[in-house]
Amino acid sequence: MKILLIGSGGREHALAWKLAQSPRCEKLFIAPGNPGTAQCGENVVVDVTDHKAVVDFCRLIGVKFVVVGPEAPLVAGIVDDLKAAGIVAFGPERVAAQLEGSKSYTKEMCREAGVPTAAFARFTEPAPAKDYIRAQGAPIVVKADGLAAGKGVVVAATVAEAEAAIDMMFSGGLGAAGEEVVIEECMVGEEASFFALVDGERALALASAQDHKRVGDGDTGPNTGGMGAYSPAPVVTDAVAARVMAEIIEPTVATMKRRGAPFRGVLFAGLMITAEGPKLIEYNCRFGDPECEVLMPRLQGDLVELLLATAEGRLGDVSVGWSREAALTVVMAARGYPAKPETGTPIRGIEAAEALEGVRVFHAGTKAQPDGSLVASGGRVLAVTALGATVAEAQKRAYDGVARIDWPGGFNRTDIGWRAV
Numbered sequence: 532m533k534i535l536l537i538g539s540g541g542r543e544h545a546l547a548w549k550l551a552q553s554p555r556c557e558k559l560f561i562a563p564g565n566p567g568t569a570q571c572g573e574n575v576v577v578d579v580t581d582h583k584a585v586v587d588f589c590r591l592i593g594v595k596f597v598v599v600g601p602e603a604p605l606v607a608g609i610v611d612d613l614k615a616a617g618i619v620a621f622g623p624e625r626v627a628a629q630l631e632g633s634k635s636y637t638k639e640m641c642r643e644a645g646v647p648t649a650a651f652a653r654f655t656e657p658a659p660a661k662d663y664i665r666a667q668g669a670p671i672v673v674k675a676d677g678l679a680a681g682k683g684v685v686v687a688a689t690v691a692e693a694e695a696a697i698d699m700m701f702s703g704g705l706g707a708a709g710e711e712v713v714i715e716e717c718m719v720g721e722e723a724s725f726f727a728l729v730d731g732e733r734a735l736a737l738a739s740a741q742d743h744k745r746v747g748d749g750d751t752g753p754n755t756g757g758m759g760a761y762s763p764a765p766v767v768t769d770a771v772a773a774r775v776m777a778e779i780i781e782p783t784v785a786t787m788k789r790r791g792a793p794f795r796g797v798l799f800a801g802l803m804i805t806a807e808g809p810k811l812i813e814y815n816c817r818f819g820d821p822e823c824e825v826l827m828p829r830l831q832g833d834l835v836e837l838l839l840a841t842a843e844g845r846l847g848d849v850s851v852g853w854s855r856e857a858a859l860t861v862v863m864a865a866r867g868y869p870a871k872p873e874t875g876t877p878i879r880g881i882e883a884a885e886a887l888e889g890v891r892v893f894h895a896g897t898k899a900q901p902d903g904s905l906v907a908s909g910g911r912v913l914a915v916t917a918l919g920a921t922v923a924e925a926q927k928r929a930y931d932g933v934a935r936i937d938w939p940g941g942f943n944r945t946d947i948g949w950r951a952v
Contacts, residue, residue: 538600541895542820553835567894644786677708731793739767759947876940884932
């Protein structure tokens with residue numbers, strides 16, 4: 532069948548790479564894609580914010596299945612519009628995508644479902660929010676309610692820092708995303724990411740990963756969209772994974788169905804593994820980035836069949852297998868990220884990195900020049916990924932790959948995977 536993948540980042544390159552391996556994939560189109568996805572299929576110029584244009588493209592080309600990579604189109608209801616046109620799509624409909632699109636929606640759902648999560652309060656005005664912060668004390672977490680491209684969470688070490696976050700959000704620093712804020716207790720433990728496919732009624736556990744959000748070594752500096760990841764996360768033992776499914780994922784699936792908003796797609800649970808057990812930090816309604824870059828190399832089997840079974844409500848017909856190897860990815864970012872990244876800087880050496888055993892480089896923010904050379908075009912630019920018998924081996928291979936890439940305009944953390952290693 533002909534498949535359309537929506538998105539342009541490292542996550543989409545990893546998905547495109549895996550989708551293209553499926554015997555069910557006759558032709559893969561990616562809108563808009565990047566130079567990496569162009570190696571897996573055909574990049575096409577379609578405005579993905581214009582849902583009619585996407586539907587028209589699918590009808591013109593004969594696309595039978597659409598996989599939506601990023602969150603913004605899901606929250607905007609692209610799956611609803613594709614389904615209305617009779618096109619099968621992977622991802623939640625608009626109302627279910629509120630699990631990522633609205634922090635307050637998710638917190639209220641958790642309260643209803645009995646999902647363990649941080650205590651919270653919601654605010655639409657700065658004064659009562661600051662009163663609440665002063666009463667609670669620090670550390671405390673301030674979150675913009677809406678989508679903020681990974682920049683809407685401030686873990687404040689002091690009351691003053693939390694108040695500054697309130698001022699920034701309510702003054703429009705994050706646009707419409709900050710018109711409402713959620714303030715949460717600061718949970719203590721180790722963070723992990725957990726993924727499950729959900730077809731509206733059933734959930735199929737996938738795998739765990741651990742992301743590195745802070746820009747600097749030793750988890751210092753501002754939060755980013757993610758500077759690297761590895762899978763599996765040792766902190767998510769079989770016993771912890773069973774609790775995550777029983778206490779977090781399955782109650783969510785049942786509650787969303789009861790609300791008349793059945794969730795279909797991939798449920799990405801950001802977890803805090805506390806002394807009392809796993810608790811939900813937040814949900815995302817798509818594969819993580821850079822977590823997807825470590826999940827896809829470990830996934831054994833046909834990704835098209837897995838995603839299609841999810842979209843068609845027949846998860847009971849499929850199973851999933853994982854490599855026993857670990858995977859680790861190091862994000863190479865443009866200087867200035869996460870504030871104002873320097874773009875247009877030349878990148879060389881990707882082929883040399885991929886010549887190493889077990890190493891693959893996923894493109895996240897690159898642009899091809901007319902002469903075929905590559906330049907940086909975003910903040911997070913490359914995800915250098917490696918497999919290994921252990922996290923330590925995967926780490927060594929990934930950093931060997933990084934060393935072969937000639938990009939003076941970029942930087943990376945040097946300690947991805949430190950918790951596991």
